[in-house]
Amino acid sequence: MSEKFLYAVNLVASKFWKSSISPDKIKEIVVVKMDEIGDMTAAVHVFELLKQYAPEATLTVLCKPFVGSLIAADPHIDRIIFKTQDLPSKADVWVELRGTWETFLMSIFRTKRVRLDRGTVRFRQRGNQAHERITNFRIIEPLVGTVNWQCKPLFINDQDQVNANNILKSLFKIQSMNSKPFVVIHPGGRSLLRRWPAIRFAQIINDIYRQYGWKSLVIGTTDEAAILHEIEKETSDNSAIWLTQESLGTFAAVISKAVLFIGNESGPLQIADIMGVKSLGLFGPGVANVFYPQTTGSRVIHNILDCNPCDQIHCVRSESKCIDMISVQEVMLVLPQMGLT
Secondary structure (H helix, E strand, C coil): CCHHHHHHHHHHHHCCCECCCCHHHCCEEEEEECCCHHHHHCCHHHHHHHHHHCCCCEEEEEECHHHHCCCCCCCCCCEEECCHHHCCCCEEEEEEEECCHHHHHHHHHHEEEEEEEHHHHHHHCCCCCCCHHHHHHHHHHHHHCCCCCCCCCCCCCHHHHHHHHHHHHHHHCCCCCCCCCEEEEECCCCCHHHCCCHHHHHHHHHHHHHHHCCEEEEEECHHHHHHHHHHHHHHHHHEEEEECCCCHHHHHHHHHCCCEEEEECCHHHHHHHHCCCCEEEEECCCCCCCCCCCCCCCEEEECCCCCCCCCCCCCCCCCCCCHHHCCHHHHHHHHHHHCCC
């Protein structure tokens, strides 16, 4: 059954629970976020706001195992779990930031007082989808109230910082990180239709080195190795390649040290943004605004065609994909507008 139908039943179900409660009556909060890296990054402010509202409550987050390391150092979270069987038997507040049919059914029997869900907010925003950070806030707004908030950087522990420094020194063959700035390039993406051609990333890397004197760190996972090595062949000593298998905490720490991030719509773009790194996002079939970077100085190049949004699997314009319409020259013209020094 479709996600839209899941949203609909969540919307109806939440009407049978309260949407607010005095904080002193909250002992257990469950937040369900069964999502990917970028989606989790756009939701981390929710944990702080919930903990500020009910500081004595135990806050449990259910998420995917791989994404758990992204929030492992967050002091506002008491427990991170990856299996539904580890969920509390009862929760005073249950928040479905993005759940499944299983967590929906569990919430019906385990929510004692307040139930909040994504479907309700998505219904209210139909036809005018807000930025993902705002959507996540609106889910918990009935409970915490209308408060001033801002997304702060991810919490990175000391070991991840040490790991990041060692990785960068090794990759760039330097003794200290007090050397020239570097750029992070992420050429991957979950959907093939999101990926700007690798050869163009290589041209950007070479142009940035000639114009700014900055080397680039090209990042990706092992399943993106072919893309990274294609870029490596074209960029000589102007780049270093990092096929990461480290935790997302180390990954975020590495990205946070860059002077600039350039990449496709992806989780790493969201990490760069929340860590305050000026980012240039290259968008193809994605919905406008929802995942655009928010850091001051960041920019987006996004050709929104009449077929947008699409399912990001089947392209009706195979001869002229929206992501391919972005040129190297266009990217290089945007960079001076970002206040880079």
